[in-house]
Amino acid sequence: MFDGSPEDHIPVPAARTSAWRPVTQESPLVRAVLIAVALGGLAILVVAPLIVVFAEALAKGAGEALRSLAKPEALSAIRLTLIVAAITVPLNAIFGIAAAWTITKFDFRGKAFLITLIDLPFSISPVVAGLALVLLFGTNSLIGGWLVAQNFPIIFALPGIVLASIFVTFPFVARELIPVMIEQGRAEEEAALTLGASGWRVFLTVTLPNIKWALLYGVLLCNARAMGEFGAVAVVSGKIRGQTATMPITIEMMYNEYFSVAAFSLATVLALLGLLTLALKTLLEWRHADQLAATRRH
């Protein structure tokens, strides 16, 4: 029977001399294995593919790679991708801030539903999203037919590509902002209001400075994804060479036609654009490290 003195039942292990290390630290063997797994995974999944892409691009020399990039097809793809990102990212930054603001600063019915709705693009295949846009705005639809008649086609044109990119990258900014804004609460905004500031001033001088790092991170993720999106854009763009083919689509078409240097050169540019945004973020964090530390939680 249980007699109320648990010490009697739990055997105390004998002290081991090898156990002289901080309680949160693993044994040397476990540490070595974990580090090897992490580094190996990183090498195989991230570093090796990047090196292969660069190597394939330079397989016939740097001159050949640069010549392939100077072709009108490649130039038009780069220009189109940059235009799409330049429209998509600011719009989604605004949508993301508005959504996160609404969700975190107000209480209303259907809030949980709205949060689910924001995540929808993550759970729906981009191809399905693209098809939905074609059904909604295609020439055979009511709206699409009218827009084509007004000489403003959506599908197989820039607006369709932008809409598809906006849909796919919609959650990035809001997802980054919501946890930060929930954690920061409403007290600072309320304090600013009691000090006489207008709503707009509160947003600019209190909310925005507090969320700017999360916002930057969300914008960079959104930008990377907007430039790299393939599925949804492939459906709505019609893949018209030199007109509606973005970089990922052009890369795929070149690769399928065995223009491997051209495909991998363009892929290198796309990868470098991604790395550039990453470097930009690191630079900003490094330059504002002191400010970043000060704005963290008290």
Next chain:
Amino acid sequence: MHIEIDEIAKTFGSTTALQPVSLAIPSGALVALLGPSGSGKTTLLRILGGLEFPTSGRVLFDGQDATGLTVQERRAGFVFQSYALFRHMTVFENIAYGLRARPRRSRPPHAEIERRVTKLLELIQLPQIADRYPSQLSGGQRQRVALARALAIEPRMLLLDEPFGALDARVRKELRQGLREIHDTTGLTTVFVTHDQDEAMELADLVVVMSMGRIEQVGRPQDIRARPATPFVREFIEA
């Protein structure tokens, strides 16, 4: 400023935060709203500050109906429970915020803002800390900066939500004295919320004991101690 609360009630959805309550706060008084959590004291304070709007009833400032005034129009100096200092601004910028937020025609010039902030830092006895960030301050210093920031707008009243709640016992005693002195210097009608009956009894001219969204008793500390009006009040002040 004389504050009159006339049959104020507040419900959030199906929960009642405040039954209709009425209370008159004489001009220049230091008043404690005392009660356990959920007694409606913070809701009442936020209604005075314009951060919540009552479901029914009126608020009168110096006899004028102020129920519909926005939070900005109330000009209430509000000190929040965790102080809510702007974490990305220095102490100077925090205190100057309310002056800089004024419309251009009533905004003081830069030199005047600097003079006033310096004066407020002297008032809270922290003249050296203007360039620090809130994260570099102790709890007691943060509380005093929050007080200075609220005073900078030349408020018509001072409202404080659990101003000593986040502090350890020794600092708490010191700052009680500090609040009393600032109240006596400025002569502002001051209302603070607390769940600590010692704090209320020691500091306030007038104590309002609240429970379950109702006012149980209003009176001077010694009167409440001598003659608790209800069993709840007796139990609460003896605890």
